[in-house]
Amino acid sequence: MKQKFNIIESTCVPLPLENIDTDQIIPARFLKATTRDERFFGENLFRDWRFRSDGTPDPGFVLNDPRYGGEILVAGKNFGSGSSREHAAWALAGYGFRVVISSFFADIHKNNELNNFVLPVVVSEDFLQEIFAAVREDPSAKIRVDVPAQTVTLVPTGRCETFELNPYKKYCLMNALDDIDYLLLQRDKIEAYESR
Amino acid sequence: MNTLFDKIWDAHVVQKVEGGPDQLYIDRLYCHEVTSPQAFDGLRARGIRCFRPERIVCMPDHNTPTHDQEKPITDPVSRKQVDALSANVAEFGLTHYRMNDPRNGIIHVVGPERGLSLPGMTIVCGDSHTSTHGAVGAVAFGIGTSEVEMVMASQCILQAKPKSMRIRIEGTLGKGVTAKDVALFLMSRLTTSGATGYFVEYAGSVVRNLSMEGRLTLCNLSIEMGARGGFVAPDETTFAYLKGRPHAPEGEEWDRSVAFWKTLRSGEDAVFDREIVFDGTEIQPMITYGTNPGMGVPVTGTVPSLDRISEEAQPSFLKALRYMHFHPGEEMIGKPVDYVFLGACTNGRIEDFRAFASIAAGRHRAPGIIAWLVPGSWAVRRQIAEEGLDKVLEEAGFEIRQPGCSACLAMNDDKIPSGKYCVSTSNRNFEGRQGPGSRTLLASPLVAAAAAVTGVITDPRELL
Numbered sequence: 001m002k003q004k005f006n007i008i009e010s011t012c013v014p015l016p017l018e019n020i021d022t023d024q025i026i027p028a029r030f031l032k033a034t035t036r037d038e039r040f041f042g043e044n045l046f047r048d049w050r051f052r053s054d055g056t057p058d059p060g061f062v063l064n065d066p067r068y069g070g071e072i073l074v075a076g077k078n079f080g081s082g083s084s085r086e087h088a089a090w091a092l093a094g095y096g097f098r099v100v101i102s103s104f105f106a107d108i109h110k111n112n113e114l115n116n117f118v119l120p121v122v123v124s125e126d127f128l129q130e131i132f133a134a135v136r137e138d139p140s141a142k143i144r145v146d147v148p149a150q151t152v153t154l155v156p157t158g159r160c161e162t163f164e165l166n167p168y169k170k171y172c173l174m175n176a177l178d179d180i181d182y183l184l185l186q187r188d189k190i191e192a193y194e195s196r
Numbered sequence: 197m198n199t200l201f202d203k204i205w206d207a208h209v210v211q212k213v214e215g216g217p218d219q220l221y222i223d224r225l226y227c228h229e230v231t232s233p234q235a236f237d238g239l240r241a242r243g244i245r246c247f248r249p250e251r252i253v254c255m256p257d258h259n260t261p262t263h264d265q266e267k268p269i270t271d272p273v274s275r276k277q278v279d280a281l282s283a284n285v286a287e288f289g290l291t292h293y294r295m296n297d298p299r300n301g302i303i304h305v306v307g308p309e310r311g312l313s314l315p316g317m318t319i320v321c322g323d324s325h326t327s328t329h330g331a332v333g334a335v336a337f338g339i340g341t342s343e344v345e346m347v348m349a350s351q352c353i354l355q356a357k358p359k360s361m362r363i364r365i366e367g368t369l370g371k372g373v374t375a376k377d378v379a380l381f382l383m384s385r386l387t388t389s390g391a392t393g394y395f396v397e398y399a400g401s402v403v404r405n406l407s408m409e410g411r412l413t414l415c416n417l418s419i420e421m422g423a424r425g426g427f428v429a430p431d432e433t434t435f436a437y438l439k440g441r442p443h444a445p446e447g448e449e450w451d452r453s454v455a456f457w458k459t460l461r462s463g464e465d466a467v468f469d470r471e472i473v474f475d476g477t478e479i480q481p482m483i484t485y486g487t488n489p490g491m492g493v494p495v496t497g498t499v500p501s502l503d504r505i506s507e508e509a510q511p512s513f514l515k516a517l518r519y520m521h522f523h524p525g526e527e528m529i530g531k532p533v534d535y536v537f538l539g540a541c542t543n544g545r546i547e548d549f550r551a552f553a554s555i556a557a558g559r560h561r562a563p564g565i566i567a568w569l570v571p572g573s574w575a576v577r578r579q580i581a582e583e584g585l586d587k588v589l590e591e592a593g594f595e596i597r598q599p600g601c602s603a604c605l606a607m608n609d610d611k612i613p614s615g616k617y618c619v620s621t622s623n624r625n626f627e628g629r630q631g632p633g634s635r636t637l638l639a640s641p642l643v644a645a646a647a648a649v650t651g652v653i654t655d656p657r658e659l660l
Contacts, residue, residue: 086340115342168216
């Protein structure tokens with residue numbers, strides 16, 4: 001959903017597994033929807049980790065742990081690998097996540113998050129492990145993501161890192177504009193390119 | 197600098213967005229039924245049409261059943277998605293190879309096969325295995341649905357230019373070692389994120405000596421190392437493959453095109469952001485033991501022991517082994533198998549069926565093995581019959597189905613039941629990929645055939 005970004009301060013959901021692929025974020029059988037109903041995809045986020053085969057919630061999975069919640073997902077290295085399905089980004093947005101923090105993102109999924117106003121924030125592996133340790137200790141620990149300043153802060157310890165975001169995309173996120181809005185204004189340049 | 201990737205990418209830059217990505221012109225957009233409906237909805241919401249409809253080719257492949265395609269799809273949800281594509285292509289005036297059309301098949305098999313994917317092009321599709329088309333010498337990559345909408349709206353995409361990597365594989369491949377084994381070997385060495393942020397040029401004598409089918413398999417799996425795409429510079433093998441294809445240039449235009457395509461190579465002075473060299477003679481027939489494609493070992497090898505896995509990676513490693521019901525240090529040879537799947541955009545081409553048949557010929561499907569042999573397209577299906585491979589396979593107890601993505605991601609009825617092991621020639625062994633609870637072992641068509649006739653994981657070199 002298009003929404004303006006500024007400063008987000010929230011508790012987080014920690015998922016300290018590496019190489020979480022988009023088939024886990026949203027299994028293929030939920031890809032048959034022909035509409036972009038984020039609520040539907042959000043309800044099925046991490047479906048096969050959240051629910052046992054009999055349909056009951058798996059209490060061992062973090063999304064079913066009442067101690068954890070918030071607008072920020074913190075995940076292990078190489079988040080979003082595999083299938084290009086944008087449904088994974090829709091599911092994250094539909095569940096209510098506005099930021100995903102990891103030490104490494106797969107390329108296509110990272111773009112998909114940005115195109116759906118979910119902000120991927122890359123931190124060092126060391127900082128990532130510190131965040132996991134802090135929220136394991138205290139699930140109410142907050143993280144502050146400051147988009148204008150491009151910083152991410154673990155509030156209880158004050159440790160802060162800057163993150164990358166190109167000026168164009170930052171402008172889009174802070175003003176709720178998408179790439180199609182931009183491209184539609186470029187038709188003369190596209191036609192000039194075609195007649196080269 | 198001066199790499200083939202730079203040449204193709206830079207020639208397609210409409211403009212560099214200030215403080216942002218490149219605006220890249222796209223020569224070809226492919227659409228299937230799964231990742232396109234929301235893009236068409238987006239166009240309708242904005243009240244716009246496709247900017248260059250003649251550059252867009254659509255076909256259903258993910259939901260299509262692999263039997264009785266002449267009848268309506270029985271699963272109402274799958275049928276609705278395939279029907280939505282038909283309605284959208286009619287409304288927006290696009291080319292459509294509908295289900296059961298003789299031109300239909302998996303997009304990444306059909307595109308090169310019909311000469312729609314050509315050297316020097318930029319090619320995208322809402323599908324990560326779009327990297328396949330790089331085998332013809334194109335810059336081809338998978339995108340999300342918002343990006344599909346971008347291309348429909350403007351024939352352009354905003355994209356940061358990836359870095360360039362060259363992977364050279366020198367020497368020769370041993371008996372029973374295929375392009376699939378090369379790819380599984382690369383993933384096992386580089387991991388599933390080893391090439392993230394890069395576009396890969398495959399080079400070296402092993403790659404030069406691969407057929408087009410082999411190159412398509414290799415490029416297909418680029419994404420499984422995290423690479424945005426992978427390609428092979430076009431050469432005589434490429435030109436021989438493309439000549440006479442329905443959408444390839446003809447006559448004088450063909451000659452002009454080949455003259456241009458011959459210029460599509462990295463300069464002698466090309467500088468890559470990263471370069472890696474492997475010795476092809478080291479590569480063995482491979483198989484995966486875990487739940488990502490980087491978790492592969494030689495088929496004669498063992499599941500790694502825990503002391504070889506880093507501390508941060510151990511939770512994921514142990515989770516994978518719990519899912520697979522495997523133990524650290526176990527041998528792969530001799531493990532029982534329930535299902536065998538030959539097909540997918542990775543290994544659904546004629547050469548893959550020839551390879552499978554070379555082991556199946558004169559043998560018989562092992563008792564209890566369920567095997568799905570699914571051609572990548574109707575054209576492949578027809579060639580199987582022309583070469584008499586269908587007879588050979590039928591005598592060995594194997595049935596050839598109708599084309600589609602099938603059990604690669606189980607969006608149709610071809611699902612591996614929970615807890616069952618499948619030796620699969622597809623591209624992903626993620627948890628639940630082939631159906632909830634399914635356990636996938638990725639391998640080449642030769643390893644798949646060896647498992648199909650013995651019922652257990654077997655070194656195919658013993659049967660060749």
